[in-house]
Amino acid sequence: GDSVTQMEGPVTLSEEAFLTINCTYTATGYPSLFWYVQYPGEGLQLLLKATKADDKGSNKGFEATYRKETTSFHLEKGSVQVSDSAVYFCALSDSDSGYSTLTFGKGTMLLVSP
Amino acid sequence: EPEVTQTPSHQVTQMGQEVILRCVPISNHLYFYWYRQILGQKVEFLVSFYNNEISEKSEIFDDQFSVERPDGSNFTLKIRSTKLEDSAMYFCASNGQGKGNEKLFFGSGTQLSVL
Numbered sequence: 001g002d003s004v005t006q007m008e009g010p011v012t013l014s015e016e017a018f019l020t021i022n023c024t025y026t027a028t029g030y031p032s033l034f035w036y037v038q039y040p041g042e043g044l045q046l047l048l049k050a051t052k053a054d055d056k057g058s059n060k061g062f063e064a065t066y067r068k069e070t071t072s073f074h075l076e077k078g079s080v081q082v083s084d085s086a087v088y089f090c091a092l093s094d095s096d097s098g099y100s101t102l103t104f105g106k107g108t109m110l111l112v113s114p
Numbered sequence: 115e116p117e118v119t120q121t122p123s124h125q126v127t128q129m130g131q132e133v134i135l136r137c138v139p140i141s142n143h144l145y146f147y148w149y150r151q152i153l154g155q156k157v158e159f160l161v162s163f164y165n166n167e168i169s170e171k172s173e174i175f176d177d178q179f180s181v182e183r184p185d186g187s188n189f190t191l192k193i194r195s196t197k198l199e200d201s202a203m204y205f206c207a208s209n210g211q212g213k214g215n216e217k218l219f220f221g222s223g224t225q226l227s228v229l
Contacts, residue, residue, distance in 0.1 A: 004156075031222035032215040043118065043205065044157075055203035079132040089157060093214040100145065100209055100216050101170055 001026045006105035013080055013112050021075040021108045023064075023090035031067050031092040033057075034102065035074040038087045047075075047088070053090045085112045120221035125200050127196055128229055135191045135224045137206030144217070145212035146189045148181065150174075150202040157205070164212060165190065175186045196228045 001022065006023040022109040032051045046056030053068035062077045073090060090105040091098060119138040127133050131157040139146050143178055160170040163181050180192045189208075203225050207218045 036220075041222065041223040043120075044207075044218075045215045045220070049215070049217070091157075097226050100147070100207075100212055100214060100218050101159045101162060102149075102157075102218065103159070104149075106154075 001076055002031065002038060002092060002103045004090050004092055004103055004105040006088075006108050008100055009087075009109040011108060011110050013110070015082055015110075015114050016079045017108065018085075019075070019077040021088055021110070022076045023073045023075065025073065025090075025092050026072050027071075027092055027103075028113075029093060029094050031094050033064070034093070035062070035064055035075050036072070036089040036091060036104075038089065038107070040086070044089060062093045070112070080110070080112045082112045082114055085110055116219070118206055118219050118221035120204075122224060123222065124225045124227070126229065129198055130195050133196055133226065135193075135204050135206075135226070137188055137191070137221055138187050139190045139206065139208035141187070141211050143208035144180075145169075145209050146183070147218065148191045149205040149207060149220075151205070151226055152202040157164050160191075162212070163195040164190050171211075193226075194200045195203075196226075198204055198228050201226055201228045 015100035034049045037045040037047045048059040052056040054066045064075045087107045089107045091102040116211045151157045155210045161175045164171045203223045206221045
């Protein structure tokens with residue numbers, strides 16, 4: 001079945017550092033890929049998505065590129081802020097299913113210190 | 115931005131008791147979902163619901179679970195006889211078209227603790 005693997009956390013960075021959170025996936029079809037973020041006390045929010053190979057999703061300075069050859073969707077940000085501290089979830093949706101049933105990774109906690 | 119609302123934020127119950135988790139999806143959405151996350155594990159899909167019936171469910175969603183849209187606004191998850199392993203954060207979600215590449219709007223979750 002489909003699965004998502006993302007790097008273990010917590011990831012601890014100083015403000016303005018470069019961020020990479022690795023995500024790889026296995027899927028039988030041609031999935032759509034997502035990064036969701038959960039800030040403390042809030043629900044999961046869509047951060048960015050990519051629906052086909054070589055697409056780049058971007059939002060709030062974060063980027064991720066859909067790499068079919070390496071089955072990866074790594075999240076990057078050039079300069080993190082304290083306000084980026086949250087849990088980040090990589091996820092996929094098998095578009096063939098016709099429904100938005102997401103398969104998630106375990107989540108990676110990011111802690112950014114001033 | 116519109117929000118999905120879940121109540122209560124925390125629920126404590128005794129093993130074997132029934133619990134009902136409540137959600138108010140975004141008003142013009144048509145597809146509704148429940149996910150859960152056991153501490154330290156992945157967020158897992160439980161069930162999707164459209165047009166007053168279950169459209170898809172996972173292996174986790176056994177006969178102890180049921181969902182209902184009792185009126186035009188609420189969407190509930192009932193666990194008939196809770197077990198210790200049902201302790202988890204339960205997330206409700208909704209979207210407009212239910213497509214695989216569509217954004218899901220999540221609530222902030224109900225933390226269920228079964229003692």
